[in-house]
Amino acid sequence: MIHINIAALAKLRGIRHPHRHLIKAGISDKVAREYLRGKKDRLVVQHIEILCELFNCSPNELFVWQPDNKAKDTPQHPLQVIRVQPLPDTIQALQQIPVAEVKKLMENLQQQKQP
Template identity: 35%
Template sequence: MLSLNVTEICKIRQIERPYTFLVKAGISPHTANDIVNGYSRAIRLDHIEKLCEILHCEPNDLLAFKPSANVKITDNHPLNKLIPKQSEFDWQQTLKTLPLEQLKEVADFINKPKENKED
């Protein structure tokens, strides 16, 4: 079953109140509630576009796939790419505990112009 992955994206983006964030971005309160609580069974394309815009992501980032027990798909099926990977890595905690010199290196890497990153 496909579902929206908005709550997880909000966690990654450090958005503490996803519902409020979505409403302030122009999504109706009813739709925002459905999105945040996983009640959406259908979503309009303009909402997908708005979510991608405000969360700085692609449509595939918004979708998560959980295979149904009664439906089998092959291991090489494209939907498998949408199965969320469980990650125990807490990058925020890691950044908080990095030595200052390493933190400066991370900042330098992030701030490098794009053309230099490809070298």
């Protein structure tokens, strides 16, 4: 089954209060809660653009796939691209890297941002 991946994207982006960010971006309180709980079974087209801008992602990254049964779980299935993957705790991972390595990582990120 395909699920909305908003809470995981917020965590990955280091957004501590995703509900506030969604409301500030123009999504209603009720819908924001449903998105974050993964309880919403559809996305409004306008929300796809808002969410992609908010999380700096592509539309396919808004979703994750968990196969319902083994018959659907084949390595060649196109949905493998959005299959549920464990999400690392980004902050905790960075805290375990030596400071010099974090500085190098930040330099690499800055170079990638430059045209």
